[in-house]
Amino acid sequence: MFLTLNGADFVCSASTVKSANKDVVVTAGHCVKDGAGEWAENWTFVPGYGTRGDQPYGRYAARRMFVTGPWARKSDDDYDIGMVALATSAGRHAGDAVGGQDIAFNAPRGGQAYGFGYPADPPYRGDHLVYCAGRLRDDPYKQTRDQGLGCDMTAGSSGGPWLTGFDPVSGRGRITSLSSFKYTDDPRTMYGPYFGDAVRALFTTAQRA
Template sequence: MTLSTPLLAAAPLLAGLIGPALLGAAPGPQQADRSAVVPAHTARRSDIVEHVAARTAADQRRVLDYWTPERMAKALPIGLLGVVTDGGLLGGLTGRAGVRTTPDLTGRQADLTVPRKLMGSHQLTAARPDSSTIGSRWVTGGLVAKTTGRVFLTLAGADFVCSASTVKSANRDVVVTAGHCVKDGAGEWAANWTFVPGYRMGGGHPYGQYTARRMFVAGPWSRSGDDNHDVGMVALATSGGRHVADVVGTQEIVFNPARGGQAFGFGYPADPPYDGDHLVYCAGRLKDDPYGQTRDQGLGCDMTAGSSGGPWMTRFDPATGKGVIMSLSSFKYSDDRRTMYGPYFGDAARALFNTAERA
């Protein structure tokens, strides 16, 4: 895959956020990876890399204690990883901000300077769900308001936020998010990983906080940050002795779906003009990657960094908040800030899920 550039934030924003977010950001102990080495022709189905996270009760308590309301408030959108650290995927050229530079017609990477994102048509409130919107606050409630949540994690010594959703699974513990919200491509795994379903403004966690037990990504993501495989599955620990599915419910998930069609995308965007305190949604028709750089599909959406990993659903019912997850927020191209792209859930994503639900 071609290299990606980070979603650049204005200097005043970084000056006010970088310092506080780094204070006390200790990654905690890292465990060894477990990966399956398979022939190339079978990699799509069985090439999965696993990381053991907070395995013991003591580990889980340490992670929960780490995330004070102050740390949650200061955590940065994962898109700033390549900006606030010297590392990051491929020497800091990480697309985990959600912005890829636009390839030219020959397929080579264009040398572009990514401008500050300008938002001119977002809506922060909506009286009722719309079937077409590039960004509105979700005020209808329903199941999606409980199953979608914020993710808090530490990577490269700094604290970050993403989005994720519960999915129906055999162990009642699985959430799906972006691969870059779990592992920095060929770089390190995230630490202090915690899911807060139904997150409320000011650090509220009405349904508990769930630490990661085991994390899973596809081999192509782990080795090279392949955007086709920007998917992470996480098996959570219980909270108060209860599985996350038993507390908030779950959404269905589908693999190898028909391409195109209508979709609703959800997340907690945290880069301006959003603040990460509200669930936001986009809705519209899906389209293929116009540059042919990935198998991803695009959705009209002005959500910013922090929404990474938020679920995209087909067959979504706005009245109940139920749907079927078929993708998630992954990246944008630098010449089109109003379209988000999400990976196609094929055989590799199915294998990832099958492994996670048995964890």
């Protein structure tokens, strides 16, 4: 996905979610709104973005954007989640064009997860999908309620979905978190927020939009 925030252009990652309106994608809150600051502009989702700038399923502009209250008020990393209701592309809903993953809330902590994204900083170029896999663990610094996943993805992967119960054959799983941040002294661990009741409420609002 592509966006402009505070006058600068950025890239992030996102995933379609099975939703009533067939229009919802989930991403990081900081890929939608700069905490208590500005909302993103020119927000565009390009599913299946390719190595030559391919856009095989079209481009989807944001129709409405949502973040959790704690993120909007104080940039709380525990709630770095955004959801966007997309406009149609060539008359098609994103859910009809590419489908969507299931999303789950209040899942057991720990366990195995796969994280996906489009990292854009070196050694990556932002032009192909990358994944990490491993066991989730609590934040050892106890600064957040987030869980960590061993992962060397760089900037641009923010907002990429974390799937539990992932089946590599079918490509299906349940989104239970997403790539949010790294500590500067630990570049090999990505942290993602826990999807609890606040995220459930956010999803309910987004799929009704």
